[in-house]
Amino acid sequence: MKFQGSTVIVFAFVAVAFFGLAAPGMTGETSPALNDARVQEVITMVKGGLSLDLLIVKINDIGNFPELSGSDLVALKGKGVSERALVRMVELEEPPMSPAPPEEPPPAMIPPPVEAPAAAEGPAAAQAPKAFLRVEIERPFMITYYEVALDGEVLAHKGKLWDGTSEPGQKLKRPSRIGRRKITQFTALETEVSPGAHEVAAGFAVTWVEDDSDDNDDWGEFAHEFYVNRGVRAIAEKDEHPGEWFEASTATCDVELGQTCVVKVLFEKRAPSAFGGLSNYSVSYKVEVE
Numbered sequence: 001m002k003f004q005g006s007t008v009i010v011f012a013f014v015a016v017a018f019f020g021l022a023a024p025g026m027t028g029e030t031s032p033a034l035n036d037a038r039v040q041e042v043i044t045m046v047k048g049g050l051s052l053d054l055l056i057v058k059i060n061d062i063g064n065f066p067e068l069s070g071s072d073l074v075a076l077k078g079k080g081v082s083e084r085a086l087v088r089m090v091e092l093e094e095p096p097m098s099p100a101p102p103e104e105p106p107p108a109m110i111p112p113p114v115e116a117p118a119a120a121e122g123p124a125a126a127q128a129p130k131a132f133l134r135v136e137i138e139r140p141f142m143i144t145y146y147e148v149a150l151d152g153e154v155l156a157h158k159g160k161l162w163d164g165t166s167e168p169g170q171k172l173k174r175p176s177r178i179g180r181r182k183i184t185q186f187t188a189l190e191t192e193v194s195p196g197a198h199e200v201a202a203g204f205a206v207t208w209v210e211d212d213s214d215d216n217d218d219w220g221e222f223a224h225e226f227y228v229n230r231g232v233r234a235i236a237e238k239d240e241h242p243g244e245w246f247e248a249s250t251a252t253c254d255v256e257l258g259q260t261c262v263v264k265v266l267f268e269k270r271a272p273s274a275f276g277g278l279s280n281y282s283v284s285y286k287v288e289v290e
Contacts, residue, residue, distance in 0.1 A: 033066040034075060042089065046080045055085050060208050060228075061272075061279055063142055064177075065089045091174060091209070094181070129258035135189040135200060139267045142177045145205040146267075148189045149234040151198055156189040161241045162207045166225040175207040175227070188265075195257050201250045202265045202283050203234035205243065232267075232283050251285035260290045 033039060041062065045055055068076070073086055081089075135148050135156070145159035159178045166172045179186070188202070206229075213223040229243025253261035264286040269279045 031069060031072050031075070033068050033072050036066045038062050038065050039068075039072075039076070039089075042081060042085065043076070043079050046085075052082055052084060055082075056088055057278065059085060059088050059092070060210070062092075063206070063208075064092050064094050064181075067093050131193050131195045131255045131257050132260040133189070133191055133193045133198060133200070133253055133255065133263070134187060134260060135202065135263045135265060136185065137188045137202065137265045137267065138185045139179075139204070140184055141267070141269055142179075142181065142206075143204045143231070143267065144175045144177055144207040145231075146178065146188065147203050147234045148265075149201045149203075150189070150191070150193075152235065154234060155191065158188075159205070161205055161229065161243075162227040163229065163242050164227060168222050168224060170225070172209050172225045172227065174209060193255060193261075195255060197252055197254045198261070199250050200253055200263045200285070201234040201248060202267075202285075203232045203248060204267050204281075204283070205229050205231035206281070207243075230278065231281050246281050249283055249285070251287050253287055253289075255289060262288045262290060264288070 042055070042059060045058060050058070068086075068090060073090075076086060076089075077083070133150070137146065137148075139146070143159070145157070145161050147154050147157035149155065160175070162175050164172065208228055209225050210228050211223050211225045229241060230245075231243070232246050232248055234248060251263050251265075253263055255261040266284045266286075268282045268284060270282070272279055
């Protein structure tokens with residue numbers, strides 16, 4: 001059998017085009033977002049047969065997700081993830097990475113809460129020893145608010161405590177998180193104090209948005225969104241914000257002239273029991289004197 005020269009050239013071109021274009025699709029590559037441990041956890045829960053309500057609770061508890069493309073959402077839907085769960089995951093997507101801002105200057109020195117003794121005169125006054133207190137916080141998970149109290153008074157805080165309910169069919173603004181995921185340790189307070197014992201307390205909040213669509217079948221006309229706060233308050237008896245606040249704790253710092261008391265604070269999250277529910281939150285302290 002003989003082939004004309006043009007026939008052979010056309011056949012070779014079609015073969016190259018077919019295999020060249022088909023190769024990437026045949027490699028089995030998947031999106032990095034689908035391989036993320038948080039997304040895989042959702043897929044595992046769906047395959048395990050969790051109810052939609054419990055799945056939404058656990059998605060809120062995970063807190064944030066990588067950015068999901070349209071192809072990622074189609075793939076997740078193909079794995080059985082409901083559209084309501086996908087909407088919640090998209091709402092909790094991490095913001096795109098931006099260039100790191102300049103480092104924030106250290107907190108301004110705050111005058112001691114007690115009346116200072118009369119200052120000495122002459123060169124000795126400039127070299128007089130002082131006492132200081134520094135509070136360092138470690139947060140292994142994302143938060144929306146933190147506060148630090150010294151001797152019953154809040155001296156440092158950042159973020160916002162969210163509360164409120166939307167109008168029917170309207171959406172609330174999503175709470176903004178503090179800091180960046182990879183920076184988990186920072187100095188929250190550094191101040192001069194009088195010699196003696198001081199009480200330090202720290203607190204934080206994790207806030208997200210839920211809705212009452214389960215109680216209202218017609219979302220567009222009747223359903224409301226509302227903020228949910230969970231965490232620990234530094235001064236619980238003064239708290240007026242709605243939420244589920246866990247038991248607060250304090251640390252005692254005994255410092256003398258010429259010393260710095262360092263209070264290391266750890267924000268903790270304990271996973272719920274095997275029967276479901278939400279995580280429990282607490283604060284622990286470690287005190288060192290330098």
